[in-house]
Amino acid sequence: MNQTSRDNFAAGPDDDDSPVGIIALWQLLWRNKQRILIPAFGLAFLTGLLVLRSDDTYTAEAQILLTRGNLEIVEFDSAGDIEVSPGAITNALTILGSRSIALGVIDRVDLTNDPEINPNLLLPDDADPEEFYPENVVRQLALDWLAAYAQANILPGSNAILIRVTTTGPGKSAAIANAYVDEYLEYQVRSGQNETKRAAVALETRVNELRLQLEEDQQRLQSFRGGAVSSVLDSSDALMGEAVDIRARLASTENALIVTDAAIAALTAVDDAGSETLSELIAQNEILSRLQRSTLGRSINTDSFDQDIQAIESALQDERARLVRLRDALTDGRTAIEARIAEVNAFTVGLRQLEVEVETTSQVYESSLARLKELSIQTGLRDAGAQVLARAEAPLRTDAQGRRRMVAIAGFLGLFFGIAYVLLREAANDRVRKVSELVDITGSDCVVQLPPAHPGVLGRGMLAGFGQSKRKAAPFKEGMRSLRHKLIARAGRTSGPLIAGIFSSLPTEGKSTVTQGLASSFTMIDRRVIVVDGDMRAGTLSKTLGVAPDQPGLQNVIVEKFDLSKAIVSLSEQGFDLLPSGQSDMNPADLLESDRFGELIMTLRERYDVVLFDTPPVLVLPDAVKIAVHLNAHVLVADYDRSPRAAVRDTVAALQEVDVEHLVVAFCNAPKAFGQKYGFSDQAYAEYWN
Structure with a gap:
């Protein structure tokens, strides 16, 4: 079994403690825990001192529920509708944050006589307030104070607006929050009534214009009807029938003229032929046969061949001239009838157009008149478009939780600064940290x-x-x-x-x-x-x-x-x-x-x-x-x-x-x-x- 002398333990492996990975990062932060905790505790301690030295604050809350789009002209039977558009919610928040509402709250709660807001109240009795803080400056101070300590927010996923006011007095916080509610509701009622009145005035003007226009259109219609010839109106169908007859006769005449021209051409083509050929042509051509019978009353003789042919040709030319005259007369007649038909149609269209205009103007006039009556009723029934969910009550406890939250936030910020300092220090570290170095x-x-x-x-x-x-x-x-x-x-x-x-x-x-x-x-x-x-x-x-x-x-x-x-x-x-x-x-x-x-x-x-x-x-x-x-x-x-x-x-x-x-x-x-x-x-x- 190999053993290592304890004198060599100190020269063990050179562990690289560079900050790589989560474990190494944790080791780095743990080694520098004093540098991290000291700013955290220090910042939390200083924040705690500042919070403890400040006055106690009280927060009161009031809630308003929007029931319909404010400042909108709505139908008389939709006053209870609770659907509110995003634009209406934005308008409500804008109104609550407006200068006019804030001024109304100042007057309602008499904030200009609050020592916390009006520095004139802290002046000696013999001092002239106008020399230090004029009335307009005091009101501006009150406006700035309200902007800092009063907030209005929409509750997520609802039509409810939360009004939150934080002051150094519980009663004052509740009074200001309720003043915002009352001022908003009154403003909306006034605004709605004014808007309804303006709409009614505009609609009344429009109704008068429509009435005058309707009378004018009716007079034009009567004049148009009175100026028409009764025979024109009564002969419309007869003209159409006569036009059809003339067109048929004109077509027949043109066909007969074509046949006559063909007969003249055929007769001219065989003029030099013999009697047999000419007799055969006349027998085959219906119009030539008819003219032969009506002119000669007999067949063509060889002895009087030339005189017979001339007689037939003359009769054929007379027939053609008659057909041309008839065609021209029928053409003129057709043109005249078509002109009369166009005149009748134009009159009929104009008459119908005038009737439609009169009918349309009459409908618009009646609808506008009914709407005017509704607006006249709504002027007296207009509401604020909102209802009070909860009025503010004087809070019984101070905002200690908010102070603890501030201290906690300060502590977390201190930890963040400490960690940032350690990491920056590590990034710029030029000091010995390894045996190998x-x-x-x-x-x-x-x-x-x-x-x-x-x-x-x-x-x-x-x-x-x-x-x-x-x-x-x-x-x-x-x-x-x-x-x-x-x-x-x-x-x-x-x-x-x-x-x-x-x-x-x-x-x-x-x-x-x-x-x-x-x-x-x-x-x-x-x-x-x-x-x-x-x-x-x-x-x-x-x-x-x-x-x-x-x-x-x-x-x-x-x-x-x-x-x-x-x-x-x-x-x-x-x-x-x-x-x-x-x-x-x-x-x-x-x-x-x-x-x-x-x-x-x-x-x-x-x-x-x-x-x-x-x-x-x-x-x-x-x-x-x-x-x-x-x-x-x-x-x-x-x-x-x-x-x-x-x-x-x-x-x-x-x-x-x-x-x-x-x-x-x-x-x-x-x-x-x-x-x-x-x-x-x-x-x-x-x-x-x-």
């Missing part, structure tokens, strides 16, 4: 992940003390053991005691806490340990460990050649010694370059097994780089999600300038460090390792 930046193959020393209320507790419970300190102490193991392995390559410095790029990255924890960890394996507070400008570690501000220390030993034994403070509770930062007027950077500082380090090497230097931030002051020259081990502290990548990179470059090659990197506050994957509770984990 530290490896790439520092070039170190030794990165130790350290959990928080104490989670604390705000989640980041690297500056917490070490006198805490066994259960809470166990994960951090185990991380210190891993860091100690790495340092011992590094120092094993050189002879002599371990002289290590703890460095950081910027302040508040956990450097002093790591120094203190590492010193405590070395004491657990019976090492003589001294911690030197090399941050001579701030002295953070000395203050954290409770050293008096006037206690001599590092600066006193270097400048004044103060007795080292008297400057060292023994911390029996922690198990290690401390050389505080001390006090001096000289610049700490100059002190660190003196020979006295090198001699001090040699003295400490002879007395202790482990010497730990707590240094100032590398990128802030040059002191840390000057200390690094004298050390044989170097620990670079980087704080999870706080140390900028560029700052860590510049720190490594600064240390490399003084030949610092092998760095042990302490990754503080790592969320997936010791104990996070073993399934133990905090207490079980502490008992397991201790």
